[in-house]
Amino acid sequence: MKKYDLVIIGAGTSGAYLAREIAKRGHSVLVIEKNSRDKTGSKYDIFHIEEREFARLGLPRPVEGDIEWAFEFEKNFIADPRCLYAKLQTNHVVGLHLHEYTLLMNDRAIEAGAQIEYEAEFVSLTFDKAGRINGVKYIQGGEEKTAQARITADCSGITAAARTTLPDGSGIEKYSLGDEDMFYVILRYVKLKNKEDYLDGSTFWANYKAWIAPCADPGGAIIGIGACHSFEYAERMYAEMEKTVPLPEYELVKVEMGRTPYTRNMHSLVADNFIVSGDAGCLTKSVNGEGVTSSIYMLKIAAAAIDRAFKIGDTSKYALWRINREYNSTQGAEFAMLRAMLVGVINAVSFEEFEYVFKSGLISDELLNALTGASVPPKALLKAFGAFVSGIGKKEISKATVKACVNSLKNAAEIMIHYKNYPETPEGFEEWCAKADRLYERIGKIK
Ligand SMILES: Cc1cc2nc3c(=O)[nH]c(=O)nc-3n(C[C@H](O)[C@H](O)[C@H](O)COP(=O)(O)OP(=O)(O)OC[C@H]3O[C@@H](n4cnc5c(N)ncnc54)[C@H](O)[C@@H]3O)c2cc1C
Secondary structure (H helix, E strand, O other), X not given: OEEEEEEEEOOOHHHHHHHHHHHOOOOOEEEEOOOOHHHOOOOOOEEEEEHHHHHHHOOOOOOOOOOOEEEEEEEEEEEOOOOOOOEEEEEEEEEEEHHHHHHHHHHHHHHOOOEEEXXXXXXEEEEOOOOOEEEEEEEEOOEEEEEEEEEEEEOOOOOOOOHHHOOOOOOOOOOOOOHHHEEEEEEEEEEEOOHHHOOOEEEXXXXXXXXXXXXXXXXXXXXXXXXXXXXXXXXXXXXXXXHHXXXXXXXXXXXXXXXXXXXXXXXXXXXXXXXXXXXXXXXXXXXXXXXXXXXXXXXXXXXXXXXXXXXXXXXXXXXXXXXXXXXXXXXXXXXXXXXXXHHHHHHHOOHHHHHHHHHOOOOOHHHHHHOOOOOOOHHHHHHHHHHHHHHHHOOOOOHHHHHHHHHHXXXXXXXXXXHHOOOOOOOOHHHHHHHHHHHHHHHOOOO
16 A cells, blocks of 8 residues: 555646645645546636736746637626626636646646546545544556545545545535535537627626636637526526627537536535545635636645644644635635625626616726726725615615615625634634524525
């Protein structure tokens, strides 16, 4: 049996990033990946990374001509249901091929000293005599193998192969995601019929959770939609969207479908000798279900904590707890706050109210740019407040919607404060979870 400091399940972007970070600090790392190398990272083709994230997270930045690079753009329109009053957010986004980028990250992990075994499928966790996790059993080439590890990391994606088999009482929730916890995403890769419709940016329709964005072909586009419940429901929403949104004329080239977690992250991401990250820990953004960089943000914290745990010879949940504390009190708090606001507002606002919000200036270019880090000019805030009050006066916004928006703001503030006060140690964790669950009960789920 081989022994490693760290065994990682899954060589997607999360597993590959963690493998490199730990190997480059001089620790031994094994990654087991159920797919062959030429299938790894091929669950769909194009994904987006905001340009500023490459430097922030220390990620390789492909440029035009590299096989990973597909396109980039800066204009992001956010639009009302009929696309009459679209607002512009400037945010530099890079489109990449997921398979090629995942392999680039795999190769960087190998370069740093990590070992990746492909076509190696996780079977079960293994335990020492005291009942502590001490590695994995996996199948490769029809042969059952065992790898021992001081820490095991589940980066196996949405199915959470190891997290869902944890022993009771580990501290990490072991449930599998249900239909209300995921976004069913359908991507239509299309060829645009008319040159004047060629895209130089993306447009997002929040009420339909749908968008159109560039693809690798400059004469093409990707029309995407995401919805909870099922792919059938997402298709029904797409048909609804087609009734109001003036989409450009297109020919369908191919359709891709996939699921991404659309729910809060696991309350705890660490147990004795174990961590969970990526889609397996539900670390996707609450705004759109994207999860590559949001998981890597958590893994940057985790890599420092794991390195320290190895150095002090303590890999218990106590030693790893700072991952929970640092993640949840920063990005975790921000995502929880945004989730509460979005669920409340999107579930409450009607088609007509959506249109009013855009027409009246309640949402403006300045406010949208503030979401990408620019400061909000007080004038824009005043204008938004004025539009809101006037909307209530003119009955453009119903009392029920006002109530729902006020409640969602209250919920957002309360949950953010709760995450900011995430316990410093495992003591107090159960009470923290009980209050978080009560708050989420109140917040509800997106319809
Ligand atoms: C259609 C669609 C579009 C998206 N677009 C974006 C986007 O534009 N930007 C963005 O940031 N995010 C996007 N996301 C979300 C993003 O794809 C995920 O959040 C991200 O890929 C998660 O990475 P991961 O490494 O955690 O999991 P994965 O990429 O799923 O990797 C998990 C790996 O584990 C392996 N594995 C699974 N089970 C086992 C097992 N039993 N044994 C061994 N190995 C196993 C899998 O084969 C896989 O290679 C999108 C999602 C979908 C569905």
